[in-house]
Amino acid sequence: MNQPKRYLDIVLDIRKMISQENIRPGDRIPSERELAETLKVGRSTIRxxxxxxxxxxxxxxxxxxxTFLSDYRNHQLVEVLSTFILQDNQSQKDVWETRIIHEISAIQTICGNEAACQLPVWDSFSKRIEEEESFLREDLVKEIMVLSGNRLSLKIWLLLAQYSGNPYKSRITMDETEMIEDVLAAIRQQDAEKAASSLKIWIAWLQKESKKDDDDT
Amino acid sequence: MNQPKRYLDIVLDIRKMISQENIRPGDRIPSERELAETLKVGRSTIRxxxxxxxxxxxxxxxxxxxTFLSDYRNHQLVEVLSTFILQDNQSQKDVWETRIIHEISAIQTICGNEAACQLPVWDSFSKRIEEEESFLREDLVKEIMVLSGNRLSLKIWLLLAQYSGNPYKSRITMDETEMIEDVLAAIRQQDAEKAASSLKIWIAWLQKESKKDDDDT
DNA sequence: GGAATATGAGTGGTCAGACCACTTTCAAAA
DNA sequence: TTTTGAAAGTGGTCTGACCACTCATATTCC
Structure with missing residues (x-):
């Protein structure tokens, strides 16, 4: 009979221990030698x-x-999965499209929530546009993802953002302000349709711009 | 100086080896002892x-x-991540909602593709409805995900399907056939709006049913 | 007394060698 | 020809040994 993998049991044991001893992100977990003794397995299995x-x-x-319980930030996951399964152009395109799926869905969710649409954040973004702040794109889209209230979707989106490079990072241009204002206006009006289409237009424009940059390089 | 982790280098080395030797999913990769000798590290590091x-x-x-290169099906990822981070009800709800996000997006993509809408698969589903085949729900939604052409979205969806339990599995009922036919009809007409809303109605109904089952248990 | 230094305990990182359990292969025995 | 079984190869696990590093403490020096 093929035994179930020992180290998988260990993974679950560790999980249980974390839960029972109420270990929180950032806290230290028992040393490898301690764990080995407690769980009655060799240190190599623990490792x-x-x-x-x-x-x-x-x-x-x-x-x-x-060894410390992580606060779930630095996923090696990204690095490894990307070298293993994201090699061709189709995959790159899939990442980009999947990311947009989540963004569109998030903005539609927000438009269905009156309180979220009337938040002062949106006005503050309008102000920041006038002041030509950079990093505004990323902040805006992230705000949308956060306020959508779906933490899993947010998590996936953050992952995809790492995979797909970040065209939201550079300074905004004059051409762009109008598109962003369209998005903000649609949110204020709770118009899911318009919000989605405005966001799509903006994203398409961003994509075109980022391609242009690639060609220059 | 804190050395970069050795085993991470190994991960990349193995990745490179797989690429160079053109190892394909399902193929065997060198044994642990071989790898240890080739890469000049201890076997435990390889492990x-x-x-x-x-x-x-x-x-x-x-x-x-x-050891074999996997065809990317059985992710222990699911098991582990779910015990580590999917504990509360909010997370369960997020999984369900995120899954729907991908399904809705997929069906809209399909409706934008004339060829996909005219595929004979859809008619075969209509036929299977009449014959009251089981497993039809899962097959249908999966077909939609596959035909959307976004492999990453499909992959995420498959993951979420494992997380969220599968309300698509049981036999279809009479009440349901109409809703499914609505979805299929919308696809045939390439009507993205109607397809999305029909699918939403169907999913909402499914969710209500699965809750009912839970209460019975 | 206060500050710089040395020491030691504890920790993760790595290695080598030893068994065990299992699968496959193939030669010897029936 | 069929069956049997021994050997080789593989992953699974354990042990014990170093190494490199961090930190708290004790010690030394001014």
Whole structure:
């Protein structure tokens, strides 16, 4: 009989331990040697489990200090998955499109929520446009994703943003302000249709611009 | 100086090896002992890298046989991530909603593609409805996801389907056939609006039914 | 007394070698 | 020819040993 993998049990054991001892992100978890003794397995088995969790970004290890429960930021996941499965152009395109799927859906969700549409954030974005602040694009779209209230969708979006490079980073141009104002206006009016289409127009324009930059390089 | 993690280098080395030797999904990769000798590291280091890749679902190991490049199906990822980060009801709800986001987007994409809308598959589904085949729901939605052409979105959807349990599995009922026919009709007419709304209605109904089942249990 | 320094305990990182359990293969025995 | 079984190869696990690093403490020096 093929035994179930030991290190997978360990992964679950560690999970249980974290829950029982109420270990919070940033806290230290028992040392490898302790875990080995407690769970009655060899240290190498413990390490295989820990390395797996580390690659998933769930824990963080610091030599000489210990192993810590991660606050779920640095996913090696991105690095590894991208080298393994995102090699061709079709995949790049899929990433981009999937990202947009989440953005469009998020903005539609927001438009269905009156309170969210009347938040002062949107006005503050209008102001920032006038002042020509940079990083505005990223902040705006992220705000939309956050306010949509779906944390999983947000998480996926953040992942995809890492995969797809970030065309939202550079300074905004004059041509663009109008498109962004359209999006903001649609939100204020709670017009999901218009918000989605305005966002699509803006994104399409961004994509064209970023291609232009690539050609220059 | 804190050395960069050795096992992460190994992960990339293995990646490179797979690419150079043109190893395809399902093929065997060199044994742990071979890899250790080739890459000039200890076997335990190799194993830490392999275990990580296994947990991500990128490889598959069979005792006595060897290690194989996976065809990306059984992600332990699901198991682990779900026990680590999907504990509360809000997360469950997010999974369900995110899944629907992808389904709606997929069906809209299809409606924008004339060829896809005229495929004979849709008629075959109508026929299967009459014959009251089971597993029809899952097949239909999956077909939609596949034909949308976005492989990443499909992959995410498959993941979410595992997370969210599968209300598509049971036998279809009479009440339901009409709703499904609405969806199919909208596709045939290439009416993205109607397709999306019909699908939403159907999904909402499914969700209500699955809740009812839960209450019975 | 206060500040710089040395020490030691604890931790993750790596390695080598040893078994075990399992699968496959193939030669020897029936 | 068929069956059997021994050997080789593989992943799974454990042990014990170093190394490199961090941190707290004790020690030394001014």
């Amino acid at each position: 295989e489990a820990l390395r797996s969790l580390e690659l998933l970004g769930l824990i963080e290890t610091r030599r000489g200090e210990g | 830490e890298a392999l275990r990580s890749l296994e947990l991500l679902g990128l490889i598959e190991t069979r005792r006595g046989e060897g």
